Amino acid sequence: MWSRAVRSLWTNPLGQMRMFHSNFAGKVAVVTASTDGIGLAAAQALGQRGAHVVVSSRSQANVDKAVALLQNQNIRVTGTTCNVGKGEDREKLVQLTLDQCGGIDILVSNAAVIPFFGKIIDSTEEIWDEILSINVTSSFLMTKLVVPHMEKRGGGNIVFVSSIAGYQPMQGLGPYCVSKSALLGLTKVLAPELAPSNIRVNGVAPGMIKTEMSSPFWKNEEVMSEFKKRLSIKRTGKAEEIGSVISFLCSEEASYITGETIEASGGFNYGF
Incomplete structure (x- = not known):
């Protein structure tokens, strides 16, 4: 019987797709900082598989633009302004989602800032407060709200x-590197605590992705020339390539994965 089942998978690829390509019909996904770049790509990937996505950013104009784009792609979407560094905005985002969508199944915490470039010893307390508040603390506090x-x-x-x-x-x-290291730890700590509630916690670690946020780097030919020497795939990544990884991590195809951070870096060589 086992051999017949295996043969049927190999000889019926469409049947295999039906078995393993789950969707998010009936699911509600909150994606922070999701009106462009990786956040928008994540919303698109989840929405294209049936989720009702809730997008947000600090700018109402950006929210309106993203909502219109997603609606044109036949994605169910709700949008609102949200500065994840403010408690009242986080609570508003969650309450709006509950009021309009009835629940929450997925949280993609994407918001981040890079307000400083220079020697770490020259960074100020204000810079650290801003980076850690947006890049790390808001991720934890959003988790507390949605769990x-x-x-x-x-x-x-x-x-x-x-x-x-x-x-x-x-x-x-x-300071930005430290904040992103903290998210690796947060993923590891939360995963076993939330597993009994059937909540999986994972992360994605993108490399050089062609977004507005990273444009000072990929627009610099000298920087990119050196960076590409460390890459197996000799190009910048696309936001949709990260959106696909996020969608996978939220799907039933990843049902046995928790506490992990998937690198999507084009084969970045740390030991170069």
Whole structure:
């Protein structure tokens, strides 16, 4: 019987797709900082597989633009302004989601800032407060807000967007690197605590992705020339390539994965 089942998978590829390509119909996904770049790509990837996505950013104009784009792609979407560094904004985002969508199944914590470039010893307390507040603390506090609602739904998925900078310090980006390292730890700590509630916690660590946030680096030919020497795939990544990884981590195809951070870096060589 086992051999017949195996033969049927190999000889019926469409049947194999039906078995393993799960979707997010009926699921609600909150994605922070999601009106462009990786956040928007994550919303698109989840929405294209059936999730109702809730997008946000600090700018109402950016929210309106993203909502219109997603609606044109036949994605169910709700949008609102949110500065994840403010408690009242985080609570508003969650309450709006509950009011309009009825629950929360997925959180993609993507918000991040890079307000400083230089020697880490020259960074100020104000810079550290801003970076850690947005890049780390908001991820934890958003998790605290959504977990009770995921538990009511029987489980859920949380994905933190870290960076290869969390593994490999990058010159001039010291505080940012530390914040991304903290997300690696947060993923590891939360995963076993939330597993009994059927909530999986994972992360993705992108490399050099062609987004507006990273444009000072990929637009610099000298920087990119040196950076590409460390890559197996000799190009910058695309936001949608990270969105696909996030979508996978939230899917049933990744049902036995928790506490992990997947590197999507084009084969970045740390030992170069």
